[in-house]
Amino acid sequence: MTIDLSLPAMLSMYGLMVVPLLILFYLQLGVVRDTLLALVRMTVQLLLVGLYLKYIFIFNNPLVSMLWLAVMMVVANMSVLHKAGLKRRLFFWRSMAGVAGSTLFASAWFILVSIRPEPLYDARYLVPITGMILGNCLRSNVLSLERFYSGIRKNENEFMTYLMLGASMREAVRPYLRDAIKAAINPSIATMATMGIVSLPGMMTGQILGGAMPMAAIKYQIGIMICIFTAMVVGSLVNLLLSLAVAFDDHQRLRPEVFRDLP
Amino acid sequence: MPNRYTPHPMIEYDSITVRMHRQTLFEGATLTIGEGEKVVVRGASGSGKSSLLKCAVGAIPLAAGSVRVAGMLLSAATVAGIRARIAFIGQEPVLGAERVGDALLLPFTFKAHRHNRPGDERVRELLAQLHLPPDILEQSCARISGGEKQRIAIIRALLLNKTIFLADEVTSALDPASRSAVMEKLFSPGITLLSVSHDPEWINGCDRIVEIEDKQLKDGPADPSIAEREPATLTRKEDA
Missing domain, CATH: 1.10.287 (Helix Hairpins)
Known part of the structure; x- marks a missing residue:
């Protein structure tokens, strides 16, 4: 201990x-x-x-745990939209679907498929693992949304040029989508590549301090990193794709009112 | 509005009102451009010349009025079809790729044009016609001049067989020979041209001059040779 x-x-x-x-x-x-x-x-x-x-x-009640996770997700989602400079009322539910969906998908995979605790909803696993994934998704979702919408806003002529050259909406947003996802996951790729050399990851360190065997702690760390990365990629993509319908008008123009700094 | 110029209107602005950044650029302005007609728009800086062009492709919303292109009323349902008909060439065209060759073929990477990829012969022919060397295809878009970018954007539009051109100061960065080559292409009979230009030669080549005055679109002098004179004092050739 x-x-x-x-x-x-x-x-x-x-x-x-x-x-x-x-x-x-x-x-x-x-x-x-x-x-x-x-x-x-x-x-x-x-x-x-x-x-x-x-x-x-x-x-150790699944409903109480889920309620707590739901509160965390709502707060995380509000924070994502605020930090990305986007209006909450326009994006809230779509962004919530992206954040919650990707986090729950990755944590369910880790807990239900890999760890399989008894009971499966054991709060000691469910809450910290989902919380860690959510916290990391928050950062990537902020980065991807911010990069995507500021990219199109700054390059409106470029975006319109793609449309004029026959690109569909999906084709026209693709360069910005690629940039945004890249920006969101690059820090994680760098972290994974240097993990254990230039830094000792938090979860692993915590488990070792808590008395776990280093090899057991390392396995959890690898698992959580894979889950975080999966949730980041899935969450960023789903969040961006779901946001398109509210961010653009029926002429594929970026609506100025999506930005918090505009009326 | 009945068309005074040709029996086939190609671009019709009907009582348009355009507001941008809390400023009214046009208030119930009307303009009709016939098929094959070459029109140049003039007006003070900030009067809305470029915005007028952008309205035709739905890049700027209308506060009131309507726009028709090739008979299609601009709407959510038709905007893609209208954009497919129109080439918009700005002062600093966006090429959208690292290499010039890739920029020229960019539209043919989209689903809509994937099956119409032009042959090398056609590309080289257009490059030669617009005074561009074939090895420009290998160059980086970041390293070519503004004039070269404009001509690449024009070639790209021609490869897409576009027949309606919206040209915003496209000769501003061109030498006389290149300008003549561009004009020869864009002033050909099959092309409808709505342009913004301060270039006297360009203005002289146009069939009509339209002035932006008091948020309205007014026909300027009909005779291009008198384009540089005060338009308000002139009457149209047809009216005289």
Whole structure:
């Protein structure tokens, strides 16, 4: 079992924050307040999550677990659209289908096909694995949506040229779709390629700290990376394809009102 | 509106109102261009010359009015068919590929044209007619000049057998010989041409000049040789 951190130990960790804060203050970056706020938010959010998870694991009820995952997905989806600069009310349900569908598909594969815990809905597996996949999908969905729509917005003439040259809607968006998916998954490819050499992945490290055998932890890490990557690719593609119907008008023009910075 | 010029209207703007960025460019403007007619649009900077061309292919929405191209009312159902008929050549045409050869054949990678891929002979013939060397096909699109890009875009449209050309300052980057070659192609009888140009030779070659004035489209001088004079003081040749 991991050595629990006592209150003085935690205080010493917060004490370490003085070092970066002093540097940030000295450099006058104007982010000291934001950093402190982020630190407080992180602490409160994680404390709440710790509390939730404790009871979710005690209940070990599939409905309670799914409810918790649904809340996480809604928040993740809102965050994706906000960070991608798109209007939530236009994209919410479509994006939700992409985010939730891809996350559930990958986590179901990992849990139901590979791990097969007893019971299958064991919250100790369901919640952390789905949460990890969801967290990583969030980043890739933001990147793909942002890159796709800003790409077409900046290159409206180019997009129109494709249509004028006889491209169907699918054919005309393909170059932007390719760019967007590439942007979304490139960081993950780089991470996978250097994993274990320049960084020790979080899940594996956590399991080792928790007392697991390194080889068992590594197998889980490989599994979760494959699931994350699958969910990223599937989620980004589904999300983009589903968004097309609301983002373009019936003359294949990108509707200006899809962007949050436009009325 | 009855057509005064030819019995076969090819592009018809009927009482169009166009607003962009909270500015009204056209308010109930009407213009009809007949088949094979060569028209140049003039107007102050920002008056909506390029926007007028873009309206015809549904790239800019109309606040009111309608556009017909080759008899088809521009709508969600017809927009693809209309775009298939029209070539739009801008000042900085988008070639959409790394290599010039690939850019020329880009439309033939789309499902709609996949079976009509032109032969090398046809491509080389058009390159020669527009004063472009055959080895330009191997060059990078990023490295060729604006004038070369314009001519490649024109060749691409000709390969697609387009007969309606919307040309926005296409001779702006051309030397006299290339300009003559482009004009010879676009001023041929089978082509309907709606253009924006400040080039006197181009304007002189057109059948009609249309002025953008007070958010309306008004016929300018009919005689191209007097194109550079104040249009408001002139009457059309047919009217005189």
